[in-house]
Amino acid sequence: MKAGECSLEVHISVYTLDVPEDGGPINSSYYNANNNLKVITHGWISSDKTEWLQNIRDNYLQTHDYNVITVDWSEIAANPSYVWPALSTRYVGKRVAKLLDSIKKTYNVTGRNMHLIGHSLGAQVMGYAGMFSEQPISRVTGLDPARPLFEFPYMPSSCRLEKSDAEFVDIIHTCGGVYGYRMSHGHADFYPNGGRPAQPGCDGPRPMIQGCSHGKACEYYGESIVANRFTAYPCDSYKNFQEGKCKNGSTKMGDPASPESRGDYYLHTEDSQENEQNDENCN
Incomplete structure (x- = not known):
């Protein structure tokens, strides 16, 4: 199957839009040019119907006046x-960039009103979308961006999500060194519970633990929209953070992350803190 033969659909709320082939105007009576835009997409063997993506979309629509578009590239992503x-991901990212450019032309909005969010391979899609867009994009959020064929083997910055793809690139690491980025590639990189598997609540055989941990970035992000509780601290290592050496300059992880944040940030999620307390009680 050739890339040009694969379809790409985007959904605004429950309404389907076609990506203009020629960069022409968007035809939608539901887009509000006064509201900011959130664009969300999935990763490998998934679709925009996946639960975490629907939760993020619904949390935004229930709590904010945003335009929310979900990108479905499942026809390609379903390949085993x-x-x-x-x-x-490069091809899909270019198509998303065309959509963003069409929105700009149709509604006279700028990239400063646009925030792109993607999980795993979807994070790479959004990185390409930011890179190929005719306008600087305000923010790209990578939810445990895919590592194989991007960071391992190590690819040039033009071939993976990194900080030049938007004015602010924030990355949440939850399966670092396996399915997700191990190193820091954003303006702000967040490492909940050290950023590696096993994340709290992920049990079972190693593949299950790693798959669960890979998805935790999406879960944390969705929760951050409605519960602003993920406080992270800048630190040069998780070890120093665990030893209590990093207690200043906190910021929030997830949706409320400050665009001024720079560097590596560490935190414990409440689940991990509860697990640590339970371990202490068992000693």
């Missing part, structure tokens, strides 16, 4: 061979 969807 990881290599093809991974290589196709």
Whole structure:
């Protein structure tokens, strides 16, 4: 299957939009040019119907006056061979960039009103969308961006999500060194519970633990929209953070992250704190 033969749909609320092939105007009576735009997409073997994506969309619509678009590239992402969807993220990102450019032309809005959010391979899609957009994009959020074929083997910055793709790039690491980025590539990189598997609540055989941990970034982000409780601290290592050496300069992880945040940030989620307390009680 050739990239040009694959379809790409986007959904605004429950209304389907087609991406203009020629960069022409968007035809929608539901887009409010006075509201900021959130664009969300999924990763490998997934779709925009996946639960975490629907939760993020619904949390935004229930708590804010935003335009929310979900990008469905499941026709490509469903390929069981990881290599093809991974290589196709560039193509999908270009199509998303065309959509953003059409929105700009139709509603006279700028990239400063646009926030792109993607999980795993979807984070790479959004990085390409920011890179190919005709206008600087305000923010790209990578939810445990896919590592294989992007960070391992190590690819040039033009071939993976990194800080030049938007004015503010924030990354949440939850399966670092396995499915997700191990190193820091954003303006602000957040490492809940150290950023590696196993994340709290992820049990079972190693593949299950790693898959669960990979998805925790989406869960944390969705919760951050409605419960502003993920306080993170700048630190040079998780070890120093655990030893209580980093207690100043806090910021929030997730949706409320400050665009002024720079560097690596660490935190414990409440689940991990409860687990640590339970461990202490068992000693």
